Structure formats: C-alpha cells, structure tokens
Amino acid sequence: MTQVPPSPSHGPVLAIRGLRTEFRSGRNWYPAVRGLDLTLNRNETLAVVGESGSGKSVTALSILRLLPEGGARIAAGNIELDGKDLLTLSERDMDRVRGDRIGMVFQEPMTALNPTMRIGDQVEEALRIHRGLDRAAARREALALLEEVKLPSAAQRMHEYPHQFSGGMRQRVVIAMALACRPQVLLADEPTTALDVTIQAQVLSLLDELKRTYGMSMMIITHNLGVVALIADRVAVMYAGQVVEEAPVRSLFAMPRHPYTEALLRATPRVDEDAGTLAPIPGQVPSIRAMPPGCAYAPRCPLRRPPCETEVPPLQADGDRLLRCWVRNNERIAA
Amino acid sequence: MTAQLEAPSSAGPRPSALAQAFRSNQTTWIGAILLAAVVLAAVLAPLLAPHDPLQQDILVRLEAPSAEHLLGTDAYGRDVLSRLMYGARISLLVGFASVIAAVTLGGALGIIAGYMGGVIDQLIMGVMDVLLSFPTLLLGLMVVAVLGASLENLIVAIAVTEMAPFARIARAPTLVLREQGFVEAGRALGFHPVRIMAVHILPNLVAELAVMASLWLATAIRTEASLSFIGLGVKPPTATWGGMIREGFENILDAPWLALFPSLAVLITVLALNLLGDGLRDAIDPKLRRE
C-alpha cells in the first residue's frame, strides 16, 4: 500500500532545524523548545538526555505532531524526514508517517495497547493497516514479530490480553507493533523508565539488536545517563529547551565539556563509585515563563562570567562535538 | 505538558474553582442569576408579594392574569404570584435542608466506608445500595407514609433518598486518598482516624460534594414538588409548588395557568441549579468537560 520512497542514502534521516515549540499559559505563549537543531543519521542511535523541563519530550511530540491542540504550537523551524518537511504535511499524510515511517515506543506501554483486544489481534491490526497484509499473512507476520521481540511462548500468549502481561512483556508487544511497518526511525520516549532494572536491560538490548537487524535509526529520549551510556552512539544533552552539548557517546562521558553535562554526571549516584563523590547541582531548572536572558544554565553555573548572564551562547563546533558555552568556547579559542 | 508550566515554584496561587466556573462558562452565569432571582423572591416574599398568599376571595375565583393579579387567581381566589413566592420558601427550605442533611450524613458514611474498608465498608455500602435500589419518589413516599406528612418529615424523607449517592461520591475518592502519602504520613504520625478523615480526607472531597449537592438540590426540589403533588407534602393551605400544581390540575381546562406557573417555577429552579452545578463540575474537573 505505502511505497517507501527511494530515500537518498546520504544525509541524515531526520533533521530538525530551528525548532521552537511554545506552550500557552493564560494569554501568553512560552517556548519549551527554543531553536533546536538536531540530526539523526542513518543506522544511528541518538540519545536525547535531559531533566524534566528540558524540552526533550516536547521535541518528541513535535516530531510526531502530537502536541496538545490549542495548548501548544510549533512557532518556528522545520522537521525533515528524508528531506521532506513534516510540518507542511496534511493531517492525513502525517497519520501515515506516524507508525509507517516513524515507529513509536512510549514510557507507559499500557497507553499504547487496547485493553479489550488480544495481543495478537493488535499486532495483526497494525500489520493490516500499515502493510496492507491480508488476514492470514498478518497472522503469520504477527507471530514472527512477537517471536522477534522474544515474547516467550508467543504462539500461545498472542491470544492473551494486555492485563495478563507484565510491564516488560507489554513493552515488547509495543515494540513489535512499532516494527510492524518497518519504520526508518524508531522514536522511543523513556521506553524503560517504568521497568525494573533487569527488565530494562533486556528491553534495551532488544532495541539495540532490532535497530541493527532492521537497519533503523533510533532516537531515544531519556533522563537516565546510565541508559544513554548503554545504548547511544551519539548524545545530545538538553537544558531548558536547547541542546547544550552534543557529542559521540564515548567522548561525552570521557570528557564532558559543558558545565551542565559535567554537573549532571557528578550528580548521578553510581553503583560503581563510593559515596562522597556525589555533587548536587544547586538551584533548579528555570521556569519557561522566566527564562534568564543569557545562558539558561548561568544561574546555577560555577564558571559563569559576565557575558553568560546577558547573551545566549551559540552552539559551536568544538572538535568532535557541539557546545553551547561562552566560557568553554573562549577557553578553546584562547588556547 | 502543563505540569512543566506548573512545576516551577514561581507559580502564583491559582484562582478558585468557583471563580473559574464563572469565567469560563457563560451558562454558569445564567444559572446563578436565575437561582439568585428565585432565592430573592423567596426571602423577600413578605415585602414583595402583592397579596396575602392565604387570603381567599371567592369573588375573584379562577381569574386570568390581570394587572391586579399578575399571574391570576386560584379556585379560592388566592393570588397565584404571592402563593408562588411563598411556595418558593418551602421548596428552597426543604431542598437546602434535605440536601445539607444528605451531604453530611452520606458524605460521612462514604468517607468512613472508604477509609475503614473491610466489614464496615461492606455494611455501610450494602445499606446504601438498598437505598439506591428504590426509585427516589417511592422511597420518599414510604418514609413519609411511615413518619406522617409534615415539613420536617418531608426533609427527612428527601434526605434519606439522597444520602446514598453522596456516600458513593465520597467513598470513591477516599479509596484513592487513603493510599496517598499524606494520609499514610498521618497514620505514621499517630493521628486518630477521625482526625485523618475530618482534617485530611474531607477537605479534599468538598469540591466534589459541593458540585453533587448543587445537582441534587434540583432533584430535591423536584421530589418535594412530586410528594406535595401526591398530597404527601406540607399540608394545605400552606403554599407549596407541588401543592399548587396539584390544585391547578383540578381546573386544568378552565384555568391552565394555575398548573403552568408553579410548573415553570420548578423548571426554572431546576434548570438554574443544573447550569450552576455543571459549570462548577467543569471548573473542578476539566477532563469531564471534553466528554
């Protein structure tokens, strides 16, 4: 039914440029995402990491155009999937993009599943809608998919209902449904946050494996730096609606450059390090209604200098990474 | 997403649900104005009523509306407008008193059932289910039949019929609140169950109970009218809306206004209360509005 257009094999699969997403409070609109540039390359796993209020989930909703109507709007920017701007698509075309070309996995698997429908039927339905398969073919394919996401005794369990499944198993079913249309991009927003750690490890390794077999690109949105370290190729750290640092995963963790990234790492209690190493970040994330005029992190930053509090630093290239910091960028230029 | 807007500590105090109900919904205003008019007419009846509601004048029986009698006269020559205004006092008194009794009793039982759980819960809610299984009017009829027809008994009867819904309304959120941190903290701090229920659970239910009360007030007024209509309400010659409708029915062909005007009074009051209640409910729970 849907023919995936011959995609140019070069260039990023997903490119976000200058995205500005605003929320309404009373009569005013406040930006939750402020001029976001982000690219997702082919066969890559990009982790977008940030705390609540960083705009990471708003970014995901903006890509899918699932923002609450009336309460939020995309005020500027574009989001290109394979060179085509999603923001100009009609609602019908966008419907086809969601699920067909971008697979979605969210934090709470129960919201993505119909509680009154058998698991197998739900996967079948996805296959018939998105791939146009007939009943018999859809049934075969559904079983294959459920086996692929390692649902134990899939042939029997596909006749069960979501409430008979554990959280981890439900998330596997949601992943199977997301894969039903062989998407180019898998968008996962906190996919393991509601799961126990041993189940989280299983689901993350499953996602990683599927990404490779299907040749997908994956964008994983999380607050958990441990999850980032486990699965990402590249990491974008968001703070107050902007990317503050973007780097390959190894260099980011080996040598965080932005003071926020650094502080975040030192504020994370690690099971492999002793107490006393923990350093809290003073203060809190600024309200989107009271953004500081300069660098959003300046009020909490130990390195801040006069320009930090008045001018927003640009996102500048710094070796293999991008960095939004007056102090660190000047250090580099001076060196 | 709204949580993101609210999370920072800079958020100021939010406008009360009541203020919001009036700001966001014009029909709430209509309800409030209509109800205010009815209440005012009832309270000021001795001043505003053009005639004595009990004074009979057989010379002007069953007169159509005129300048002297704006809404006409009844079979005994009593002024319908004056009787309507005095009748409003009875209707509102019975309505308010019975609903207040029902909220207090039903709310308390619902909270106790929800918080205590177990056998107490089963016992209380079992009785409430029995009450609920009777049609309102039939139950009211039974209570009045047992106690005898009088103003007080009418209030008791209607309170009994409306207690069960309030118990249910109070119990459901109590089951949720019981598991909340602040209630558990109260238990851990050694607070008496009565204190937990009265200080920590009840205030979080007041809004829901108030909305339900305004909606059930309308039902109470209807029930009062129905019971009076059957003749089980306040004894004649006291003016009540239900009684007036019944009397009007005897002359429905000669003087249709006799039944029409009190019926309209019931209708307007019930409508006003429903508009008001809906507006309040929307303001308290915006999720319901979309449905």
Add this chain to the structure above:
Amino acid sequence: MSAPTVQDAGGHDGLEVLNLRKEYRSTGLFGRTRRTVRAVDGVDFHVPPGGSLGLVGESGCGKSTAARCILRLAEADSGSIRYEGLDVRAARGPALRMLRRRVQMVFQDPYSTLNPKRTIGQTLEEPLHVHGIASGRAAREAARALLGEVGLGTDAMERLPSEFSGGQRQRIGIARALILGPSLLIADEPVSALDVSVQAQILRLLDELRERRGLSFLFVSHDLGVVRHICDAVAVMYLGGIVERGPVREVFDAPLHPYTKILRAASPVPDPAARVTMMRIEGEIPSAAAPPPGCAFHARCPAAFARCSQERPLLREVVPGRAVACHLFP
C-alpha cells in the same frame, strides 16, 4: 527459620527484625481465599543506632511491605520487630505513641506526600499538637527551625504545597518526618521521582541530617547507585526473601549471590566503557502468588543445579559480615 548471623547478634539496640512474614490474601466470591501472596517471607535484618541499611530489590520483592510493617502501616503476620527494646508488633496506646515519635517515614511521591489543602505550617505543626509536645508560638518556632534545617525559607510556612517544586516538597516531607524528633527514619524510594540534579540535593540533605541528628536509616530503593551513596549496609531482596546481606561496598563491588550479580550488572552506569559487562539476563520475576519451590530464584539463575529446585537455601554467613542465601555457598 533463618540461621543467625553476626548482624543479628547486635543486641537490643537499634532496629531488629526477625523472621518477618506478611501475606496478602485476595478473597474471591463467598469469602473464599482466592490466592495468597507471600509479600514478605521470613526476613531478618538489623539496623544499629546511627547505621543505615538499604533494602533493595525489584518491584514485588517485598521491600516496601517490610518497611510498612515496621511502621505498623501494615500488620505483620508473624516474626518479631524490636526497636530500642520496644516490641513494635505488640505496641498499643502509650507504647505505640512513643513508637510514632521514634520512627518516622519519608514517602516516595513528592506530589501526594503533602495534603494539598493544608499550608506547610499547618502540616508541620499538626504532629506537635497531636502529641501534645508544643502548641501556638512554640510549635511555629519548631516548624520554622526545621524548615531552615531542610534548606527552605520560613516564608514557606503560609504557602500551600502546590507552590513548591518536587524537590522542595520532598524537603517538606522530610521536615514533617523529623518534627517529632525520631531516631529512625524509614525512607521508601524518597528520590526516585526526582530529577538527577535534585536527587543529589536530597541525598546530600539526608546525609547531613543523619550526621547532625545521629539518625538511623532504613532506605528502601530499587536504585543501587542511590543506596551505595547513603547506606553502609545493604540487604538484597528477591520474592519476599533476603538473598544477600552485607556492607554496601563489598556487596556491590563483589556480589556473591547470582541474583545480586545480575541486579548489579543490569544497573546502568554512566560509562560507555562498562557496556561490555552487560550480560544476557533471562526470564521475568515470577509472581509472589506462585513462588517456585526451592530457591525463589532458581528458574532464572544461570548457576542453578538440582538442589536449587528442591530445597530453599537459608541466609547464612559465608564471609565475616556477609550473608548469602544460596546453595553455591554451603
């Protein structure tokens, strides 16, 4: 019947829990017991005065239920709980009131931990009134002082919970737990709903309070990293039982029980170099309603052998100060 260990021999100081059991029965139609969930199935541990024990495990392992039994928010079925020489399970009247003043709790969800209709001042002063400790100006002063101690301004007194962020609410929840001057604080996932940067602030605060007031902690958490930073000892629970217990650093750096090893390996560490250690973890946590016979973990255990499916291993000391419930350690 668990074998006694060195930690249990600590005498009557602090918190001592022995062979604690708690079942939940869900009754079906006509009051018949439909199924029984053994939430806590024979657990012992000891928190010495000034010590801090982490109770870790995945959802459904019984760690929260154990904590609730100590606070008498749930009634244990059997076993003994003693705190400062007081029989917790038997406490009634004045003894129970004393217990309420000595043992307090910090809750998980910062949004439901405070009554939305009560000002912070009311919330903090109420326990003082109820216990007849202070009233009027004295109660206000005590509340103000405590707000300062948890890092909030006294202007918070007149405000409602909705005016505070999650981290601030958690600070207020801690202040409420401290207002009666307890010596043991039980915290059930007190930072798991908070952002990383705020999480560290609260952990730091708890650490400071513990030092300043000489508090003991029982810290319930699924996050091994958090436990490592706030506890000296840890007890790892699986399906209602403790599988391993010992000093936190030793248990996490060199876990002995196969489940602890898996839990430790699955706990993500912010270091991509640690990726190689991510092992295959098979299976799901069985339901506590139908625990397998023998060792509760044998079905998922990579090292299981015949005996594991027949006989339940007892928690016994294998290295000084460390106890494991596993047939691999005879």
